[in-house]
Amino acid sequence: MSSSSAGEAAKAVVRRNTEEVQGGGNFDLFDELFADDFLDHTPQPGRTPDKVGAKELYHVLREAFPDFHAVIHWQAADGDLVTTYKTYFGIHKGEIFGVPATGREIHFETVDAMRVVDGKITEHWGVANLYSLLEQIGAWPPAN
Template identity: 80%
Template sequence: MSENDPSAAAKAVVRRNTEEVQGGGDFALFDELFADDFLDHTPQPGRTPDKAGARELYRVLREAFPDFRADIHWQAADGNLVTTYKTYHGTHRGEFFGIAPTGRSIRFDTVDAMRVRDGKISEHWGVANLFSLMQQLGALPDAV
């Protein structure tokens, strides 16, 4: 991973975010990995599309699911744009979107794309299966 291979370097930044920030709760590293002008093109409900909104989402997820972590199935990069397919896991121990803790184990798939500029995540686009997550938490009926 060197400047000679921007795709590998960009994938490493995104992997560190997934494993160490989202999975490990390292918010000091969050500040290092995210550009100050970060833009989330697909922010979650109630979150601003900036660095503060992403930090708040990560904080909420870690509080609701203290063991929150992801299995990265694959990553692909085109220059500085990294696409990752992963499955998140956790145990519902804190309030999430108004749902009181259930103690249930959850898992949901996500595909996201992150642009890395100068070693920092500068943009994000993502699709998460939140319908499945809400079903697992009992907030929506199971599919028939």
């Protein structure tokens, strides 16, 4: 497989995760796409940096935003490392960060990098604009 086709295959794996797992709630596919020894280099607070922690985060997001989905603006592959810039959307219908459902529409941007080896996501690094999300659900600035 050429470097270009390997990069395209890796991008397809990451896209499936974004669209079908995060956006569609297909957690059986999560188990297929993530390696058992997956490592999250930037886990969210309160989450373990492994496959279990990532799956828990996805469940929390889908419970807080049942219609959670992303628009992928672009992806780039450098060998087995895929960088994705996307915006997540949803309606706040469940608790997140201790904030009960507000019914508000939210959106926030994320840039992440995922390493894909043999069709499985093995590593993740990411930055999400959670400040924007907290503002939208009324959690920031903090109440006095």
